[in-house]
Amino acid sequence: MAKGKRITIIDVAREAGVSAGTVSRAMNNSAKVNPTIHRRIMNVIERLGYEPNSFAQNLRGQVMRTVGCLVSDLSNPLHGVFLTAVEQRLHAAGLMMVVANSHNLEQREREAISLFRRRRVDGLILTFGDERSEVVRQVLPRIDSPVVILDRDVAQPKQCDLIQVDHRTGAYQATKHLLELGHRRIALLTPPPTIWPGRERIAGFRAAHEQAGAKVDEKLIRILDAATPLAYSEAKEIIGANSPPTAIICLGTQMLSGVVSALSSAFMKIPEDISLIGIGDTDLVRLHSPPITTVRWDIPALGRMAAEMLLSRLDGTTTAEPRRVMFPTEFVQRASCTQPRRGKSTTSA
Amino acid sequence: MAKGKRITIIDVAREAGVSAGTVSRAMNNSAKVNPTIHRRIMNVIERLGYEPNSFAQNLRGQVMRTVGCLVSDLSNPLHGVFLTAVEQRLHAAGLMMVVANSHNLEQREREAISLFRRRRVDGLILTFGDERSEVVRQVLPRIDSPVVILDRDVAQPKQCDLIQVDHRTGAYQATKHLLELGHRRIALLTPPPTIWPGRERIAGFRAAHEQAGAKVDEKLIRILDAATPLAYSEAKEIIGANSPPTAIICLGTQMLSGVVSALSSAFMKIPEDISLIGIGDTDLVRLHSPPITTVRWDIPALGRMAAEMLLSRLDGTTTAEPRRVMFPTEFVQRASCTQPRRGKSTTSA
DNA sequence: TTGTAAGCGTTATCAC
């Protein structure tokens, strides 16, 4: 990884026949510089293609105007949309976004956070695969720059804000909707209850049942890590069982395509044979025939909010006191749900 | 953006009762350090949560082991998949990936590249919105670190590799397939011919027509910037025209959902009323009913290749000579194409 | 208005 000598401020200064200090002042407009000299310096900079070395600048006490974002999976479109929104907002404030991918591996999370810190990013936006991991317990409290944590429930050190999506209400509304249609055997596919989204969704699912006086068949709650192939076989198994559900609530973005494949390959018609509620606002959900009823939330707004909260700390317009915000979900009815088939709907477990 | 004093190597040294040099040597295993002292130092580092300052390290001559990636749109799932693959490969080589979003704006491209350079990234992976822009002509040749450019056709300075997707063959195969089914009025939706993908797709489209002795109706070639709403109205217009096409080839990822929406809202059945060929390997394409015939390519492999080419330069295992690689596409037949309706198929323009 | 020099945190090169 050898590199030829890079152009430095000294090269520019020599070429322009001035001192390094003058070049610096000219670039930063930090003090009056003779207009003629200013132009001459700018010309040299242009001609040489000089780019100041951020490290030297930072070492000298400048901030990096950079925010580090850690997501679990860049290939998840939801994350892409989120990051785009974050980046938009940060860019407007003159900050750059740096992204790292954790694949939900604690080791990767640790590495990414360490790298961000070494590079002295001004702030962090993080998610974790496990709320009880050592990274969360040991590393997080040590971070000296502002942090926004997304959709997790963890203890917040100073300068650490939390945005949680209201998955409970989302799951509650979805479940209630199906119960009101007459469904009594409803399957739930969800991420593990060890993290906020899974925990809340299961809670909402139970709450709706309880309120309707319906009983939850525990075997119909399926915990899945976000991965398509698993969801496919899981869905296959569910619909092939002895007393299959009349409806499925699939609250995992990556899972949904697996479930739809499974239903399709089993020649089950939606909603005639089975009702389906999905998640998010993807092409799949909107353009499926029939369009799929979903629990969604405004991801760009979520991204803007995360950026906003971070910026308010970077500006110093906020106390160190941790903040915690609940971000609303929305239940969108489309054509994928209907009343359960006669003779099955009342067959309770 | 004030920050409390960060822990430095001096703090560690003082706490451990040694000199900064010894701490440095202990951390980097660069020279023998008394085992007892080594342990003591490591303990202090652990206790204080010390993270070495990358800027100081870099200033001292270290490389950053970082690669900058510039994509046009992070919310495009294809880009997410690509970046994930790049990141995987780079991570395996001990490099970190930094991502920036350009939205295809030249200004943003310029800013991102400038920032990457200031931060002295070791290499760059880039796309550009316009092959003739000033960024490409002026900035690119000046970059002193290795560059891989994706899916564009530009002059390559030293150390600059190019990976181009073979869109021409993809479009050719798609068009040929439809012509062989008997279609004579085929619409093509594609990005502008000012960039490689658009140019090549149009070329493939024409080549297939020419080979079949069919005439291209220029009005059926629709140039679009990648954006859903535009594709929607464009598709509406196409199918609402006097002599509408019997098939649509939609070679833009973001466009496809617009086209599908348009067809669906016009109650046109695929493939009975119109044949459709899409692009990529998304949920939409695979799970649509019927599944959509597409031109796809192996994006993770593309990402790995990009990372690989960059790494081979960073390792110094390659000459400075620019390389140029053609990446193959694959034509995947599914159920969205059939013979055109009688009485229309022969109605040539 | 401009030049000079100190210092940012780290590592490599010397002496010890």
Added chain:
DNA sequence: GTGATAACGCTTACAA
């Protein structure tokens, strides 16, 4: 083995 020390490229008092 370990401790001083110089150097990396830049900004910023301070001096001129």
